[in-house]
Amino acid sequence: MDDIHRLLAPLAAYPRWLVITCLVLVAVAGLWVLAKVIKLTIYLVVAGVVLLAVLVAFGWFLG
Numbered sequence: 001m002d003d004i005h006r007l008l009a010p011l012a013a014y015p016r017w018l019v020i021t022c023l024v025l026v027a028v029a030g031l032w033v034l035a036k037v038i039k040l041t042i043y044l045v046v047a048g049v050v051l052l053a054v055l056v057a058f059g060w061f062l063g
Helices: 002-013 016-062
Strands: none
Touching: none
């Protein structure tokens, strides 16, 4: 808890509502970026599985 107070000490000159609003906006932006990265990862995994399935089916039909 002491670490949090040390981190927030330079922000004591600003109104509390402004600091909280900025922290909430940064947290929301971080969650938004994290969601985009997870979505991209899911798309890449699904595309890889579909590509692998097509290649296996193609090899099986030729083979």
